[in-house]
Amino acid sequence: MELRLEHVLVLSALLFAIGVYGALSRRNAVAILLAIEVMFNAVNVAFVGFARFVGPEHLAGQVFAIFVITVAAAEAALALAIVMMLYRQRRSVNVEEINLLRW
Amino acid sequence: MSDTLLFIAFLLLGALTLSAATLVVTTPKIIHSALFLVLTFLGIAGIYVLLAAEFVAGVQVLIYVGAITVLVLFAIMLTHGPATPASNPVNRQWGLALVVSGALFALLLLAIQGTAWPVSSAALPKSTIETVGVQILTTYVVPFELASLLLLAAMIGAIVIAREG
Amino acid sequence: MVEVAWIIPALPLATFLLIVAVARSAPRLAHALAIAGVGAACLASVAVLAEVVGGAHVERIMAWFRIGQTVFTVGWVVDPLSAAMLVIVTTVSLAVHVYSVGYMHGDAGYARYFAFLNLFTVAMLGIVLAPTLLQLFVFWELVGLCSYLLIGHWYRKPEAAAAAKKAFLVTRLGDLGFLVGILMLWTATGTFVLAEIEAKVAQHALAPGFLTLAMLLLFCGAIGKSAQFPLHVWLPDAMEGPTPVSALIHAATMVAAGVYMVARLFPLFEGAPTALLVVAYVGIFTAFFAATMGLVAHDVKRVLAYSTISQLGYMMAGLGVGSLAAGMFHLFTHAYFKALLFLAAGSIIHGAATQDLREMGGLRRVMPITAITFAVGGLALAGVPPFSGFFSKDEILASALHAGQPVLFAVGLATAVMTAFYVSRARLLAFWGAPRWSASAAGSPGGSRDHAGHGGSADGHDAHAAGAPHDAHGHGAPHESPPVMTAVLVALGIPAALGGLLLGPASGNWFAHFLAPLEKPLPFDLGLAASGTAAALLGLGLAWLMYGARVISPEALAARLRPLYVACFRKWWVDELYGFIAARTLLGLARALAWFDLEVVDGVVNAVGAATRALGRGVRRLQSGQLPAYGLAIYAGVVVIAALVMLGPR
Numbered sequence: 010m011e012l013r014l015e016h017v018l019v020l021s022a023l024l025f026a027i028g029v030y031g032a033l034s035r036r037n038a039v040a041i042l043l044a045i046e047v048m049f050n051a052v053n054v055a056f057v058g059f060a061r062f063v064g065p066e067h068l069a070g071q072v073f074a075i076f077v078i079t080v081a082a083a084e085a086a087l088a089l090a091i092v093m094m095l096y097r098q099r100r101s102v103n104v105e106e107i108n109l110l111r112w
Numbered sequence: 113m114s115d116t117l118l119f120i121a122f123l124l125l126g127a128l129t130l131s132a133a134t135l136v137v138t139t140p141k142i143i144h145s146a147l148f149l150v151l152t153f154l155g156i157a158g159i160y161v162l163l164a165a166e167f168v169a170g171v172q173v174l175i176y177v178g179a180i181t182v183l184v185l186f187a188i189m190l191t192h193g194p195a196t197p198a199s200n201p202v203n204r205q206w207g208l209a210l211v212v213s214g215a216l217f218a219l220l221l222l223a224i225q226g227t228a229w230p231v232s233s234a235a236l237p238k239s240t241i242e243t244v245g246v247q248i249l250t251t252y253v254v255p256f257e258l259a260s261l262l263l264l265a266a267m268i269g270a271i272v273i274a275r276e277g
Numbered sequence: 278m279v280e281v282a283w284i285i286p287a288l289p290l291a292t293f294l295l296i297v298a299v300a301r302s303a304p305r306l307a308h309a310l311a312i313a314g315v316g317a318a319c320l321a322s323v324a325v326l327a328e329v330v331g332g333a334h335v336e337r338i339m340a341w342f343r344i345g346q347t348v349f350t351v352g353w354v355v356d357p358l359s360a361a362m363l364v365i366v367t368t369v370s371l372a373v374h375v376y377s378v379g380y381m382h383g384d385a386g387y388a389r390y391f392a393f394l395n396l397f398t399v400a401m402l403g404i405v406l407a408p409t410l411l412q413l414f415v416f417w418e419l420v421g422l423c424s425y426l427l428i429g430h431w432y433r434k435p436e437a438a439a440a441a442k443k444a445f446l447v448t449r450l451g452d453l454g455f456l457v458g459i460l461m462l463w464t465a466t467g468t469f470v471l472a473e474i475e476a477k478v479a480q481h482a483l484a485p486g487f488l489t490l491a492m493l494l495l496f497c498g499a500i501g502k503s504a505q506f507p508l509h510v511w512l513p514d515a516m517e518g519p520t521p522v523s524a525l526i527h528a529a530t531m532v533a534a535g536v537y538m539v540a541r542l543f544p545l546f547e548g549a550p551t552a553l554l555v556v557a558y559v560g561i562f563t564a565f566f567a568a569t570m571g572l573v574a575h576d577v578k579r580v581l582a583y584s585t586i587s588q589l590g591y592m593m594a595g596l597g598v599g600s601l602a603a604g605m606f607h608l609f610t611h612a613y614f615k616a617l618l619f620l621a622a623g624s625i626i627h628g629a630a631t632q633d634l635r636e637m638g639g640l641r642r643v644m645p646i647t648a649i650t651f652a653v654g655g656l657a658l659a660g661v662p663p664f665s666g667f668f669s670k671d672e673i674l675a676s677a678l679h680a681g682q683p684v685l686f687a688v689g690l691a692t693a694v695m696t697a698f699y700v701s702r703a704r705l706l707a708f709w710g711a712p713r714w715s716a717s718a719a720g721s722p723g724g725s726r727d728h729a730g731h732g733g734s735a736d737g738h739d740a741h742a743a744g745a746p747h748d749a750h751g752h753g754a755p756h757e758s759p760p761v762m763t764a765v766l767v768a769l770g771i772p773a774a775l776g777g778l779l780l781g782p783a784s785g786n787w788f789a790h791f792l793a794p795l796e797k798p799l800p801f802d803l804g805l806a807a808s809g810t811a812a813a814l815l816g817l818g819l820a821w822l823m824y825g826a827r828v829i830s831p832e833a834l835a836a837r838l839r840p841l842y843v844a845c846f847r848k849w850w851v852d853e854l855y856g857f858i859a860a861r862t863l864l865g866l867a868r869a870l871a872w873f874d875l876e877v878v879d880g881v882v883n884a885v886g887a888a889t890r891a892l893g894r895g896v897r898r899l900q901s902g903q904l905p906a907y908g909l910a911i912y913a914g915v916v917v918i919a920a921l922v923m924l925g926p927r
Contacts, residue, residue, distance in 0.1 A: 010115075010116055011115035011116065011119055013231075014231055015229070016119075016122065016126075017122075018224045020130070022221060024133055025220065026213040026214065026216050027130070027136075028133070030137055031138075032905075033206075033905055033909050033912065034137070034202050034210070035905075036201050037142055038191075040142055041905075042187075043146060044136070046149060046176070047133050047136060047152060050176070053172075060165060061165070065232060065235065065236045066237065067243065067251075068237070071168050072252050075171055076256075078168075078176070079262070080259070082263070082266075083262050083265075083266030087266050090269070090270040104203075104904040105203060108902025110900065110902045205906065209905075212912045212916055213912070216916050219923065222923060226923075
């Protein structure tokens, strides 16, 4: 039994599905952000897997993963700033209470 | 390291990562979620090592485990007020969310199964870090510069947003 | 002068504009300007007539505007017909203008009144001078507009407003036919110019049936404007306007327009004998029919209104039997004696503050000039020789007989009896017998119909308006009208009395020769003249027996002939018939269409709107503002699309 691309992709898919579930089922905005980070990582796992098995000679997947990590860092910083802001205004981070766009 | 050993290590790390991730999205306390997220990140970093991506693993540990987790912990502490008694409750639609994510996984599985992956048998370069570095500064130099710009913008944006109010 | 004949309508038009521009709140300036404009036009008309008598004949046509290849023309035509008509219109209009200075004194809308009076004259002169059908139609409609404005002069009075609307709408009904007729001739000949159309007709370029139909449609316009049956209903109601306006409408402008139009298009009508016959019979029927209604009316102005309709019928009959000269001669004499009668009636109304014959009586003692001039006008209308009406009416009857239409002759003669009777009746009721008024009754609320619009005048002279507070002068007893009015009556009395004789037999039928030199003059028939005179005298005698000597009781006679009396009094229920038609058919149709519009057309529109709103109400529930819900929807959508792509048919 050896490690193959499909195994990595299945792991990635599982992680992604878990992240989706987390993002859709939580009330706390920070928890949703955590779930989104899980989803980012799932994507990165797939990228690195592709780098290992599809193009090992130029490792484009690894480069992509690094960019994704960069973007994720930026996203996390901004999103958390927004959450902070939200908390200061509303005294709550419960996304169900934030419905200004309601009809 | 033999292939079998590698596979066993992958399975163990995968199991660790998945259970940690599951706990991230299911534990009732937000602070526990954050801590399990650290475990998830570490597990993934291990998998990166198994996949010959040592540099990515290092970046993962530095940025995710180091920076983002700290950021998240700060955010949790700063937003943990008396108005949020249940720190991380599920919402009303968690059942539906489970169904949707399950369906998504099923579809992804189907896609993985149904695709003829163009697996390459080429050898890995001697030093992956060197290859990645060369790639970033040659082929991907424009995205690289854009990424630095993005980070700058995000930094300014985060400061501005957090200062307001 | 004939080369600049356009100046005749231009002068009053200029004064109209001047009054509107500068004299709206300056009554003296307004009437001075108005009279100056019409007076100048009158002088110019006389000058033009003199030149035309000397043989001048001018037709000037120039391009007005162009649509594609079609050039629309305007111009003016000065021939005997238009020259004579110019003089009639401007002299009567001048008389009415001068008279109005006294009659309308102190009216709130004084300047407006004179401005519109001017415009009315302009419109009529425009018709008279028009050499093209299009121009004729434009001024024709302007006449309709002016009649609306002037009949509704006292627009605060609901009856006046309604009468103005009625006059406008009823004449519009005829104008529709007129317009269609014009367009028919235009499509057939490709021109609006009358002379060219006449030439085409003379060459028999038009199918006879087509021409007959077109001429009948054109005659519809005349039926409306000249108040012929069945569109006569607006004229009695038009009495709601100021009495001088009635005089103008009846004598010179509005109603004369229809007769003049038929006369102007006479060469075309001659090409369509059937249409001409219809004109004759409509005319004589109208003459008889209107006379019956005149027999019983209580309102002096309405008696005169019916007489106008009746006399216009005579004119149409005269034209219809093929005698342009007879019809126009009657138009000429009628213009003066009817203007005289109306202005005299206005004088009565002005002096006695009532227009109901039952409230008058014995007025000849207090209003001698009015009484005499009314008598002159009455005798002229009755057709008693040597007053003017006798000659013109006689000529029409002679033409009818000559044209081989004994029925027309007989009906005309019978109508002449009635005419003499009702005008005599009105005169006797108003001026003879015991007074049926008292000083206190006059000026009481409701005692005046015509003067209701004078309300608000601070001037003592006009304070007899209904409901207006009495001032020191009050109204007192009926009195003679001011000199400015009586002078006009006397001035009009001259042509009314002598016009027929002077331009008729005394000058060897000069008028007829002048207007229609080709028409063979009828020899003077003593028997015919005798029968006409006898008819007039019979009517006068009957009236004297009933209302003068009181030998026959009118009340008993009315009771004996009750159905007939009621029918005449109720105007043969024509108004009711129209009301019924309008209410049952038109309003029903209108209601059905309104229902269709409201329920079906608007219903579709509203349904679209309502459906959109309902959809929006339903769909907006999705906009819960719940972030997880949105996320779930997005992922569910991704799953569904991905499933379709992956599992669906390839």
